[in-house]
Amino acid sequence: MARTVIIEEVGGPEKLKLADLPVGEPGPGQVRIRHKACGLNFIDCYQRSGLYPMQLPHALGMEASGVIEAVGEGVTHLKVGDRAAYAANPPGSYCEARVMPAAQVCPLPDGISFEEGAAMMLKGMTAQYLFHRTxxxxxxxxxxxxxxxxxxxxxxxxxxxxxxxxxxxxxxxxxxxxxxxxxxxxxxxxxxxxxxxxxxxxxxxxxxxxxxxxxxxxxxxxxxxxxxxxxxxxxxxxxxxxxxxxxxxxxxxxxxxxxxxxPTLFTHIADHDACQEMAQHLFSKVLAGDVVIRIDQRFPLEQVAEAHRALEARKTTGCTILEV
The missing domain is CATH 3.40.50.720 (NAD(P)-binding Rossmann-like Domain)
Structure with a gap:
């Protein structure tokens, strides 16, 4: 079981609920990842409010970092024990652990912290496609x-x-x-x-x-x-x-x-090879010191509603993470 943030109906931050959900084993092309931190993004608010419709009930969150716990058949770029980070569909990163498609999960270099990894993937690969692929x-x-x-x-x-x-x-x-x-x-x-x-x-x-x-x-x-x-x-x-x-x-x-x-990021990263290449470009910028990932807000997972309120009120700067 893993603590997971879900919505059962659309609306304001008060619709966010914390539930204990089963995690299970990865199938072909999937991994199970134990999260260290989760990222917060405006797309999460759009999904919660109904601006971007989803079939409900549904877990929320599009990016996180952690350690790979299990690997399904056919996954070759990750192994058990690897540090990893991702921005990916389907939503569901606001949780302690999850099973998910492996294609957009990226090996995280040792020189980048889990907090940075959780904060940087969606935002950083967005910057990458804005400057290099659009x-x-x-x-x-x-x-x-x-x-x-x-x-x-x-x-x-x-x-x-x-x-x-x-x-x-x-x-x-x-x-x-x-x-x-x-x-x-x-x-x-x-x-x-x-x-x-x-x-x-x-x-x-x-x-x-x-x-x-x-x-x-x-x-x-x-x-x-x-x-x-x-x-x-x-x-x-x-x-x-x-x-x-x-x-x-x-x-x-x-x-x-x-x-x-x-454009949307998820069109650009739909292809596994393109996603991994974009992530490597981002990692190289961070490791070289050209880009520093600034994390100005941290909320425990159970305070996710407060995190959403702060983001929507434009009270945040830099990146915000949820601590698992």
């Missing part, structure tokens, strides 16, 4: 990144700095802006006190940015389009302020023949 980015390009002091944001700031990319960040307080700057953002704009879209234009000499990376959604969408240079790329990869409402695709032409995409 649209060509070169040294000297300029990126606008919303929520620059969040979990993905602080990784993205460091990733951009390590590759000679100018990153203009936005955040909701002066303290969060200072965090973004300390982690590699070239500029960071307080969106609550400044006209951030006008500031982006000023910072780019009126040209706009090459790429916008936007996980905020509804609140920033229009301004993000207006911040792009002609032929620029809008990457909408989250909905922290709510989903982007329907819009007229025709506006992209007059605004400069803009491009737009709505």
């Amino acid at each position: 649209t060509p980015l070169r040294r000297g390009d300029t990126v606008l990144f919303h929520a620059a002091a969040g979990g993905v944001g602080l990784i993205a700031c460091q990733w951009a700095r390590s590759e000679g990319i100018t990153l203009i960040g936005t955040a909701g307080t002066d303290e969060k802006c200072a965090l973004g700057l300390a982690h590699g953002a070239s500029h960071c704009i307080n969106y609550r006190t400044e006209d951030w879209a006008a500031q982006v234009r000023d910072l780019t000499g009126g040209k706009g940015v090459d790429v916008v990376m936007d996980a905020v959604g509804a609140d920033t969408f229009e301004g993000s389009l207006d911040s792009l240079k002609p032929l620029g790329m809008m990457i909408s990869f989250g909905n922290a302020s709510g989903p982007v409402p329907p819009f007229n695709l025709g506006v992209l032409g007059p605004k400069g023949s803009l491009k737009i995409t709505r």
Whole structure:
């Protein structure tokens, strides 16, 4: 049996329940992993609220780290006793132990702690696909990144700095802006006190940015389009302020023949080899010191509802983990 966080109906953080569930043995292509820590992400809130529908009841959580306890037939990249970390479907990482598909579970290097492993996989591989698998980015390009002091944001700031990319960040307080700057953002704009879209234009000499990376959604969408240079790329990869409402695709032409995409990490990591390659790239950044995984909040598993409230209220910075 393993303590596991589940929801039986959608709604607010109060819908999160702690249950004792059987774990079982791994079948072909599966592993059983005993968790050391679990990561917290906005997608967990979207699933809990019903924005991303799931068949209920269901366990929650998309990333964690731990030790492999058992390996099913056909699994060759992991063995019993291996340190491992993952971001993967199906949800269910908020638990002490679980049986799950092995393809997206990655061997965790000794130089990376379990806490870092739990905090970095979903956010770090998101940064990897944003910078390397979505649209060509070169040294000297300029990126606008919303929520620059969040979990993905602080990784993205460091990733951009390590590759000679100018990153203009936005955040909701002066303290969060200072965090973004300390982690590699070239500029960071307080969106609550400044006209951030006008500031982006000023910072780019009126040209706009090459790429916008936007996980905020509804609140920033229009301004993000207006911040792009002609032929620029809008990457909408989250909905922290709510989903982007329907819009007229025709506006992209007059605004400069803009491009737009709505990617998900889980499309990029669906292939085993691609997932392992992305994870290795992320691990290399962390081991080289180019990216430091900042964990600013820790909650025991039984306080998961408080963790969700803090995340949704934008009271967190960096990464948040659940201690098992």
